[in-house]
Amino acid sequence: MMKRAEQKGVVENEAPQTSQKSKKQKTCSYGSVFGECDLHSSVDWGNLPHHVILRVFQFLPLVDRARASSVCRKWNEVFHIPDLWRRFEFELSQPATSYLKSTHPDLIQQIIKRHADHLQYVSFKVDSSTESAEAACNILSQLVNCSIKTLGLISTAKPSFMNVSKAHFASALTVVFVNSKSLSSIKIDDTPLDDPSLKVLVANNSDTLKLLKMSSCPHVSPAGILCVADQCHGLKELALNYYILSDELLLALSSEKHVDLEHLRIDVVSENPGQVEFHTIKKQSWDALVKHSPKVNIVMYFFLYEEEFDAFFREETPVTHLYFGRTVSKAMLGRIGMNCPRLIELVVCANGLQPLDDELIRIAERCKNLTAMGLGECEVTCRGFIEFVKMCGGRLTQLSIMEEVLIPDNDYSLDRLHLEVSKHLGRLWFPDMMPTW
Template identity: 80%
Template sequence: MSNTQNSSLRPSRMKRRLSRDGEDSPSSCEGPTDSCKRVRQPTVDSGDLPPDWACLPQEILLHIFQFLPLLDRAFASQVCRGWNEAFHMPELWRCFEFELNQPASSYLKATHPDLIKQIIKRHSNHLQYVSFKVDSSTESAEAACDILSQLVNCSLKTLGLISTARPSFMELPKSHFISALTVVFVNSKSLSSLKIDDTPVDDPSLKVLVANNSDTLKLLKMSSCPHVSPAGILCVADQCHGLRELALNYHLLSDELLLALSSEKHVHLEHLRIDVVSENPGQQFHTIKKSSWDAMVRHSPKFNLVMYFFLYEDEFGPFFRDEIPVTHLYFGRSVSKEVLGRVGMNCPRLVELVVCANGLRPLDEELIRIAERCQHLSAIGLGECEVSCSAFVEFVKMCGRRLSQLSIMEEVLIPDHKYSLDEIHWEVSKHLGRVWFPDMMPTW
């Protein structure tokens, strides 16, 4: 382009620039009228505009709402129609926890009754992962049952009934509770996880559960359910071949149950949790055959057997006489040196051991035996016990760096001729490969 052409364009560009800058107006333009017509109108940078939150795509709103607490989500739903529609998107109601607490007996906030009505009316068929958290009051448990009774259009995958304090569900008339639970069992037909500890569930209701959910049930947790018999839990094991996790009281454990869980058509069990609880001093406990445990290990060689013992010292007679495949062992009450000696002899799969109390007789020999025989032990906690510093160092040396968790109260360790309390942490740290100090408070 020639210089003449370039120079002819400059005035036009200057005029447009002046117009944009507000320093001149189109009326002052010199030259053809067309030039004035082509002057650009003032523009506003889009970055200066406030964001239009009402125009957010629902996919983005859904992602944001999923991070909001329920109350904040409810407040946000009042902003505009679009946000209110987002509040009711089915994806937001797949997982829900009903908190049913009475102001007089709980400091926790309860789910508002109006919201409960709205959920039942508009979202009961969207609920999939549901839990009910109740306090110790009968009113809270009754409210939970009333909601369960209305979930006739539900298709739950998981259900948990959680009592923050006893007795709660156990105070309800048994028929009322069973009737409400049966509604879910019959209508869901796809339950995979059921947690119903401390409830009056019984054998007939378990049969209803099995009849409608036998192909999908994978986890059943039902400790402290006194109306269930060994025959009732055996029915579940016999027909729910996909069951991978089971938690129950020791009185429901039987040789027949272990054999059912070990059958060829049953999947490999992953976790079996047993609560061994003494309701009355001097209570008698039955014995499980070693052959039944052996069958379980052959079928599911990697399963975890977790056992919680809350017994008095004279009630341990039937336990640890033969080899038992326990992996995680917790003693919630005082346990004798003799029983801990049997643990060292007959628990070769032991991974974790917690002893809350023992007495004032040192556990040196017992601890060394556990280190020798329990080759997979990686976590140990000792509370009101006594161990000499030398024996403790030897124990740590034998277990080596596989001890990922070592929680020992300072008062457990008794200084001797080799180590004082000021010296022991250096020696233990050396064998663990990390800095270690005794605990001032228990961490379990």
């Protein structure tokens, strides 16, 4: 935390007048930041051109920049140049429970007073406390004169924003949604965002919105996100939970008016087995999306229990990146090999004690775009693994396999395996080792 005396130039409109001697002493105290400087230096830092000082300030951390603003009047003037306030991250935390260092309250007030209309790329990083999330909402509520293009709300740990009242959160967002009118990127995961707030967003920013990331927003319904897809025809990137995904949404993203979608991230999450019944997306809807946006990356993160996978990959699905955070069955991996021809990356956290030779070979045969593979707590024989790598060849640019996954057989030991795999990959490769500490 900056001492109040060190921020005098930050919290006042004008830097204090200093004697030539004290100014030179202060200037030299910044030698570690501005370059080597000593008492005999001929450089007059106080009289450098504005554009040079501005360039130096752009590379300074906020704390150093704030301290430097108290050196002289000229440096304080540069400190307030709008270009330095286009991008800002507010850090809000409770000192007793968090490692984050909060942005000083005096600096926050000065930003609201003098630089709100300069802010364009803004994020709020908060700890897990409700107080920090509410403080972020209070700041948002004061950004009446703003022209924000990018807004991000980042919780370093839950619950944070989810503990803020829905009305307070919606009111704060409405201020930004209504006054900015040029929002292009919004990242608001794990928040009480709701359908009415999305309608306000669309009403004021439909022509500019390109990225919307809103996973784990339980108050948003499929109808709410469909409103976004129907009217924000410039949307290129979208991240959401699977329960919001629908055939109607995919068809809306595939309309003639809509630009090509570049990235669709879908989180498939279950906290308790059997609590959620997962629906199936029709093949025709997936086909429409890929026909409209042939280069789209469709990324799916699965955090399900084995018995909950029944609704997925029964038909061809154009997924490109698959991540399984919990145990996934052999049958499920077999369906992936049969029905995911666009697959580029596959990461399996765990499978159990049944070798996956046949499943991996099927994936190598049918997933011609596969370039990255990661296996955690699984089993595959050395022969099966070598066959998989041989079929994929040099296109496997990323291959991360724990040594414990590989089962030696009569034909291949672990020592010979790494030589064979390296030969087929065209580069030196070794399995990952479990840390010993």
